[in-house]
Amino acid sequence: EPEVTQTPSHQVTQMGQEVILRCVPISNHLYFYWYRQILGQKVEFLVSFYNNEISEKSEIFDDQFSVERPDGSNFTLKIRSTKLEDSAMYFCASSDYRDGYTFGSGTRLTVV
Amino acid sequence: SQQGEEDPQALSIQEGENATMNCSYKTSINNLQWYRQNSGRGLVHLILIRSNEREKHSGRLRVTLDTSKKSSSLLITASRAADTASYFCATDASRRANNLFFGTGTRLTVIP
Numbered sequence: 693e694p695e696v697t698q699t700p701s702h703q704v705t706q707m708g709q710e711v712i713l714r715c716v717p718i719s720n721h722l723y724f725y726w727y728r729q730i731l732g733q734k735v736e737f738l739v740s741f742y743n744n745e746i747s748e749k750s751e752i753f754d755d756q757f758s759v760e761r762p763d764g765s766n767f768t769l770k771i772r773s774t775k776l777e778d779s780a781m782y783f784c785a786s787s788d789y790r791d792g793y794t795f796g797s798g799t800r801l802t803v804v
Numbered sequence: 805s806q807q808g809e810e811d812p813q814a815l816s817i818q819e820g821e822n823a824t825m826n827c828s829y830k831t832s833i834n835n836l837q838w839y840r841q842n843s844g845r846g847l848v849h850l851i852l853i854r855s856n857e858r859e860k861h862s863g864r865l866r867v868t869l870d871t872s873k874k875s876s877s878l879l880i881t882a883s884r885a886a887d888t889a890s891y892f893c894a895t896d897a898s899r900r901a902n903n904l905f906f907g908t909g910t911r912l913t914v915i916p
Contacts, residue, residue, distance in 0.1 A: 725903060735847065735892065735906040748903055783847060792837045793904070797846035 694718040698784050698796035705774055705803055713769045713799045715784030721794075723787040724767045726759065728752070728780040729798075735783065741767065774803045809907050810893055816913040823880040825910040827893030828873075836869055837904065838878050839892045847892070850878075885916040 697716040705711050717724050726738040740747040741759055758770045767786075771778055781800050785793040810827050817823050827836070838850040853860045853869045853876065860867045866879040880887055890911050894904040 727904075727906075734908045735894075735904075737903045737905065740898075740903045748898060750903075781844075785847075792849040792852040794849065795839075795847040800844075 694794065696784055696786055696794050696796035698782075698799050700799060701797070702800045703802070705801070707776060707803055708773050711771050711774055711801065713771075713782050713784075713801070715767045715769070715796055716765050717767055717784065717786030718788075718794055719765070721786035721788050723747075723789055724759075724761070725785040725787070725793070726769045727783045727785065727795075729783065730777075730780045738769070771801075774801075776803050779803045810891070810910045812910060813908070814911045814913070816915065817883055819883060819885055819914055819916050821883055823883050823887070823912055823914070825878045825891050825893075825912070827876045827878070827907055829876075829893075829895045829905075829907075830874065831895075831897050833871075833895045833897045835896045836867075836876050837894045837896065838865075838867060838876075839894060839906075841890045841892065841909070843890075850891075880912075883912075883914045885914050888912060888914045 699714045724741040727735050729735045737750050739749040739753045739759055756772050760768050779802050781798045783798045784796040787793045833855055835852050835854045837852045839847045840850055841847050851862050851867050853867050864881045869876045890909040892906050892909045894906045896904055
C-alpha cells in the first residue's frame, strides 16, 4: 500500500536554528498538507498545498514557516528560527481529494 | 470553530465488547473522517463518510453521521486488545483544499 514517508523521524535543534522537515507524498496525489500535534494536544492544521502553491494556511503558519515542493517528489516544511513552543510532532499528509488522507508517521521536533 | 469534539475522552472496555465513540461539530461539512493514533505514532485513516451519507461500514467499524445534529459515532465491534489507541474525528469543511479540523480524541483501552 502506498505510503507517505517523512524524514527524519526525530530531530533535536537549538532554539533559533532553522529546521527543514521532509516528506515524500504518494506519487499520484495532488494535495499536500502539514499538521502538527503538540504533546498531549489535538492535531492542528498548518498548511495545504496544491498546484505548486499554498491553498490555505492557519494562523499558526506565520512568517517563520514556509513550504516548498523542490522537485517532483519531495514536500518540505521549513521553520526559520525555531522557538521552544515549536516542539511538536509534525505530520505530512497527501490526498487525491476524493478519499481520506494518507498521513506520514511524523517527525518529532524537539527545540532545546 | 468547526472542530470536532469527541466523547467520552477516555473509554475502557473488556476485550470482545463493543466500543462507541461520539463526535460533535459546529459547521456544515463536506465529509467527516475517523483516525486512529497509537501512542506517539502516526495517524491512520479509518473511514470517511460524506455529508450525504448516513452510515458506513468497514470491517468491524461502523460510522454514522447525522448532519441535522452535527454529530457522528464510531462503533468498534468485538473489540481486541490491539484496538487500544486514541481515536479522532476530523471534519472537512473547506472549499478548496479539504484541510481537516481534528477533535481532541477518545482514548480507548481494551483490556484483554
